[in-house]
Amino acid sequence: MRRRVLLAAPALLLARPARAVVVEGKLEQGAFLRGRAAPGTRLALDGAPVRVSRDGIFAFGFGRDAKDTARLDITHPSGARETRLLAVARRAWLEQRIDGLPPAQVTPPPEVLERIAREREMLRAARAGHDTPEPFFAEGFIWPVTGRISGVFGSRRILNGQPRQPHLGLDIAAPTGTPVAAACPGIVRLAEPDLYFPGGTIVLDHGHGVSSTYMHLSRLDARVGQRVAQGASIGAVGATGRVTGPHLHFEIGWRGTPLDPETALPPRPET
Numbered sequence: 001m002r003r004r005v006l007l008a009a010p011a012l013l014l015a016r017p018a019r020a021v022v023v024e025g026k027l028e029q030g031a032f033l034r035g036r037a038a039p040g041t042r043l044a045l046d047g048a049p050v051r052v053s054r055d056g057i058f059a060f061g062f063g064r065d066a067k068d069t070a071r072l073d074i075t076h077p078s079g080a081r082e083t084r085l086l087a088v089a090r091r092a093w094l095e096q097r098i099d100g101l102p103p104a105q106v107t108p109p110p111e112v113l114e115r116i117a118r119e120r121e122m123l124r125a126a127r128a129g130h131d132t133p134e135p136f137f138a139e140g141f142i143w144p145v146t147g148r149i150s151g152v153f154g155s156r157r158i159l160n161g162q163p164r165q166p167h168l169g170l171d172i173a174a175p176t177g178t179p180v181a182a183a184c185p186g187i188v189r190l191a192e193p194d195l196y197f198p199g200g201t202i203v204l205d206h207g208h209g210v211s212s213t214y215m216h217l218s219r220l221d222a223r224v225g226q227r228v229a230q231g232a233s234i235g236a237v238g239a240t241g242r243v244t245g246p247h248l249h250f251e252i253g254w255r256g257t258p259l260d261p262e263t264a265l266p267p268r269p270e271t
């Protein structure tokens with residue numbers, strides 16, 4: 001499924017191999033993309049600078065509703081400039097109906113609206129408020145837990161018959177207490193045992209604005225500021241927050257834009 005997209009014309013690539021900018025992954029809505037450029041290259045996606053590590057590694061992503069075209073401005077180490085128009089493939093999203101949720105979880109009572117707003121801001125700051133220079137994401141991602149996929153990224157959601165925000169993570173059903181592994185090395189930016197919708201939640205910072213989020217945890221094994229290795233246990237699967245059963249809600253994001261975790265993960269393991 002993976003293909004390498006060369007962003008330099010072949011002739012240019014042969015003439016100046018060190019200057020190629022290579023993006024790994026499929027250019028499509030929801031995609032998490034990693035790439036490599038000559039050290040010293042500067043990049044901007046739709047006008048916003050994209051951090052390039054000292055070794056020339058970078059990451060960016062396209063949101064669920066990304067437009068058909070994105071503009072990548074490249075400033076080569078020589079100062080030469082190049083603009084590439086990236087064609088972003090559209091995806092079709094599923095519809096998911098969930099019934100039997102407690103009414104307060106679908107339409108929260110007025111007295112918790114302030115709490116929900118405060119928690120949303122905490123999450124936003126944890127995920128989008130860091131531009132850590134180390135490219136931890138270069139290690140790639142592993143499955144944080146294995147289990148049945150009970151919800152995919154991007155689906156339109158109808159809760160107790162009422163349309164709600166699309167689902168912006170991946171749901172993996174597993175028994176309460178199943179250890180949850182850090183999908184990628186990083187720094188813990190949020191560790192909260194009891195948020196209204198997400199329940200027990202951890203946010204990891206993987207550098208350059210790349211984050212992963214783990215929700216509905218029954219237990220947290222990590223604290224804010226801690227550095228975690230890929231595969232380290234950071235908590236356990238649970239049924240806290242808005243859920244119908246124990247599962248991990250797993251998100252990957254870039255600068256606060258949720259991306260489809262399955263574009264970053266290896267193919268689904270057999271369960």
Ligand SMILES: [Zn+2]
Pocket residue numbers: 151167169170171248249250
């Ligand atoms: Zn979910």
